[in-house]
Amino acid sequence: MGREHLSTWEVVCTLSLITLTPVLISFPQYSSREFGNAAVLHSVYLAIVVFIFYLIILKLYEPFAGKDIMDIAEIVGGKPLKIIMSIAVILYTFAMMIFTMQEFGEDIKDVMFNHSTNAEINILFTIGMAFLGYFGIRGVFRLGTYLFPAIVIGFGLMFYSLSSKIDFINLTPVLGTGASTVFLKGLTQVGIYNSLSIMLVIAPLAKHFKKATLFSVLSTSLVIILSLFLLATIIPYPSLNQKNFAIFELTRYIGFGRFFQRLDAVFTFFWIMTCFVFLGVLLIVNFIMLKKAFNLKYPGRLIPCVSLIIFTSCNLVPSNAVSSIARDFMYVSLSPYSLFLYPLILLLLARLKVSGRKKQDG
């Protein structure tokens, strides 16, 4: 975790991959349950909202080039706010890692490793995560750069193979469960874009912060919209409501004639790698926060300890359903405020404070 710089390509690929993880697990199911046939319309709407939001954030960020969100918290509320914020973010990412690892692990166990126990699967993810932690931020983002194009090709194959099953009528009635649900209640689903808030933590590391952020917003939006489009046009409502790990389910339908079938095993490898990158990035974000908040010299030495805590906590989660509910709660009730509204307020206050100081000085 030195002072490496991340290229725009690395940032865009990795953040898009991280966004894919919740899409792989339960987001489509949740979205279909809440918005019915309007799940895709809702995802397009959210993409527009998030794009506008990040345009505002980038505008507010202009005077703070090279600073991350913790530096900005320090400008607003001094060291106490910086520490409080870091702890809050660490707790959030911890919870996200635990519930994601548990839910993803159980899904993978269900489809591929049904002779293994949950703990064995969790060990696999913990080791992968710890490895990526040792690779450091550059290593994880580099892995994302290699993996994302493979996943894009995979999605291309899915589109090609399943095109005969795509039925646009499944996207109607256009407003699904109702306009107010899609456009008002739907705003709370903005948490699905929480990977983008990592930009505010890695801001000093990104070579071209503004460009990387905008391209990441576009890329993650595309990942979400296209995934939901594929799912919603193929698996009709209400069947999609009942599908956990729906994208895996789609890969089971892929077949090129009688020869190329059962490609789901290949795709599962990519989904597992995606989850590794998700966990690895969040682990590294944790260490960046710890290092900044508590001036730790060698935060990397905490990797085994933190991994062990996550592994143990993961095994304490009683079931997949609990994880799913907890993650949905985090996406709907926490993320919109903690990852979107709170940074916005923080940046506004910081701008006011900086301009106030300038006036005082001038």
Added chain:
Amino acid sequence: MAKIVRTLIIACCLIYLLAGCYDPRELDDLAYVIAIGIDKGDEKDLKVTFQIAIPVNISGEGSSTGQETSTLLTVDSNSVYGAVSQANTEISKEINLSQNKMIVFSEELAKEGLEGYINPFVTNKEIRPRTSIVICKSTAKEFLTTITPILEPNPARYLDLMLSSHSYSGFNVGTELVDFYWNVQSKYTQPIAILAKPKENSKKQDSSSGNSGGGGGGPADAEESTVAENSTPVFIGIAAFSGTTMVGELLDEEVIPHLILTNTLSPANFEVPDINDETKTTTVTISQKKRPQIELTLENDIPKIKIVSNVYAQLLTTGTPANFFEAETRYKLAKEIEEKLKTLINDYLEKTKEFKTDITGFGKLLKPQYWTIEELEKIDWHEIYPNAEFDITVNVNLDASQIVSYTEETEAK
């Protein structure tokens, strides 16, 4: 310290290499089911028959065809999963459903309803979503007994080929487990399945062809071998469902309208009376290059459905010689085909109304006409579909270019 940690992590990773030794599942230890038959049980709810491949007879120098390549195992159980467990206790190998190609239900069971029998297959990750659903007019067990791969040593591939015959015959359909399940859940379209029966053969097969009753010394009864010797499985049409209950059947040519209206018609041979002599037959290959245009409007809860279907017909043979260079002759034949298709479509639609099930999926056309699910759900499509009124137009584009040119000598002959 870092070195120790690294070593530990590498050691942990290496543990996974040993996992294969802990609980290996060798291919030889598994019994690959290629078809499952489900009948109403006598003592218990279900009688489940597994057709299991015998890999040693499929590959290698001594590979054979016929029933030696698979065996049947029948168990009584109250559920599908229970049957799998029961079967596992009766054979030396573990039942594996990952190569299963079709699930056969008896007509008797399908008419009572398949609720509870489809879900286990949908949720089971071993079963492929593209597995075919077949309804058999006899018992499923009897049907599976008749499956005797000939010219093809691999019974799974034999079934695959058999099930894909819809792509060139036009008299049957391809149905997949996942489509069946989605349509059961849909309020605007209903499921179908392949309808099949064992067909009695007039000539007994050569006893040396390997029909040794359940092949490979399996537990199939001796009486079934007699059935197998005398019959072959055939797909005869469509089983129409309302929800999970079979409500009717469409046979042979009645399948063509379904294929046309659902835009799934692959080139199929189609016979019409000859234009000059009605006792003779003209054969054309029909196909669709464009999706049929279907418009649905609701007037006082009466669905008015306008159908325009454009069919491309290629002339193959005629019953009597005719000059197809003449526009009038071509027009007459095209009209003949149009009339027959229109009648078939009309009869098909009347039958679906009689069955009170929309297996074509017209109801889906209602969805774009409403903004929200709440508005849409005020219409009970299942209730109003039998009142539907149809306006059918069939346009045939006839291609007679393959017929040799008409000459006066031909007529003289």
